[in-house]
Amino acid sequence: MKTLNAPWLSAPNTQRILSTLTDAGFEAYVVGGTVRNTVLGAPVSDIDISTSARPDQVTSIFEAAGIKVVPTGIDHGTVTAVLDGEPFEITTFRKDVETDGRRAVVQFSDMMAEDAFRRDFTMNALYCDAAGVIYDPVGGLPDLERRYVRFIDDPDTRIREDYLRILRFFRFHAWYGDDTEGLDAEGLAACAAHVDGLDGLSRERVGAEFLKLLSAPHPETALGAMEQSGVLARLLPGGGCKTVFALSALEADPDPIMRLAAMGGEDVSERLRLSKKQAAKLDLLRIAMGSSETIESLAYRHGGPIAKAAVYLRSALFETALPEGWQLAVERGSTATFPVKARDLPASIEGPALGRALREMEQRWINARFDVSKSELLSDYLGDS
Numbered sequence: 001m002k003t004l005n006a007p008w009l010s011a012p013n014t015q016r017i018l019s020t021l022t023d024a025g026f027e028a029y030v031v032g033g034t035v036r037n038t039v040l041g042a043p044v045s046d047i048d049i050s051t052s053a054r055p056d057q058v059t060s061i062f063e064a065a066g067i068k069v070v071p072t073g074i075d076h077g078t079v080t081a082v083l084d085g086e087p088f089e090i091t092t093f094r095k096d097v098e099t100d101g102r103r104a105v106v107q108f109s110d111m112m113a114e115d116a117f118r119r120d121f122t123m124n125a126l127y128c129d130a131a132g133v134i135y136d137p138v139g140g141l142p143d144l145e146r147r148y149v150r151f152i153d154d155p156d157t158r159i160r161e162d163y164l165r166i167l168r169f170f171r172f173h174a175w176y177g178d179d180t181e182g183l184d185a186e187g188l189a190a191c192a193a194h195v196d197g198l199d200g201l202s203r204e205r206v207g208a209e210f211l212k213l214l215s216a217p218h219p220e221t222a223l224g225a226m227e228q229s230g231v232l233a234r235l236l237p238g239g240g241c242k243t244v245f246a247l248s249a250l251e252a253d254p255d256p257i258m259r260l261a262a263m264g265g266e267d268v269s270e271r272l273r274l275s276k277k278q279a280a281k282l283d284l285l286r287i288a289m290g291s292s293e294t295i296e297s298l299a300y301r302h303g304g305p306i307a308k309a310a311v312y313l314r315s316a317l318f319e320t321a322l323p324e325g326w327q328l329a330v331e332r333g334s335t336a337t338f339p340v341k342a343r344d345l346p347a348s349i350e351g352p353a354l355g356r357a358l359r360e361m362e363q364r365w366i367n368a369r370f371d372v373s374k375s376e377l378l379s380d381y382l383g384d385s
Helices: 012-022 033-040 055-064 112-117 140-145 155-161 165-176 185-193 195-200 203-214 220-229 231-235 242-249 256-263 276-290 295-302 304-318 326-335 352-367 374-384
Strands: 028-031 047-051 068-073 078-083 086-092 094-099 104-108
Touching: 012 028, 012 047, 012 055, 012 078, 012 086, 028 033, 033 047, 033 140, 055 068, 055 078, 055 086, 094 112, 155 165, 155 185, 165 185, 165 195, 165 203, 165 220, 165 231, 185 195, 185 220, 195 231, 203 256, 220 231, 220 242, 242 256, 242 304, 256 276, 256 304, 276 295, 276 304, 295 304, 295 326, 295 352, 304 326, 352 374
Parallel strands: 047 086
Antiparallel strands: 028 047, 068 078, 078 086, 094 104
């Protein structure tokens, strides 16, 4: 019998939440990613609890105990208990009674096993009680310990329940899988067989899931499998992994938008329903990686992070080493301040002419890598005009 010993489990708030449910005669377990990440030694961001109590019972129990309850997803059996400002998401055991590939109609259950078998991967169906004892209804613990992402029971059935699980299969391998083991062959074949199902998903769900995958420290194996199985072509027509692999070799930061820029593809922002900020960054990086604008100029106009990303993207795209002295160039550009102000020009220069004068002087200053003084800029411009 394997047990957990973790600070979040022994914390008074966690113990009180669990005991409030069990003292009322219900089962209560910490579940899913909280248990998974603790076994792996990965960070735990929140604590999810699964219980045999129905949502209205959970609400009544905690309100009677003086603990605030928020009905965050009550239609799906979820409420959030807030204790000393700390949220605990509590969901009633459920089983699927109807699925359409995008969402499920669920029915509340009294059995942990039924709740476990409606989940996606074996490593996500682990439960632990207040004493830290782990319960493993689907045999996920051995898979987790070898970092092997495997669908629960039949992969085809799990995928037909929700086609987003195709992307989750690759995303979970990127974050938790052992690349030396490779991806589960049966699961990979099922993903390839059901790739058409991606077309029926909302672009917001697809985009959010794919960006999570691209945020993994080393998603190369997962991305390569996506490409070989035909999933990537369906997700991002015209996109490819070659430049992303080169970025990894250069030890670039795990920036999902930079990796997305490296992948190419058609109508990416729309297909993934990126936010305006993400779409703007993607467009800027795509332009920067293919332009001849200097590193200093990029850093000056768009900031150090964009310039740094552009350096990596250019080297990856053209398969060259990072340019010598690029860090100093980024620093020089990102800290440079154009020395001429509108008030420095004669009053006779106004309107469009004033804007044009400032732009021309600024461009000359940038071309000289900022090594032109204010007096030289003014003297040269006024002498020419």
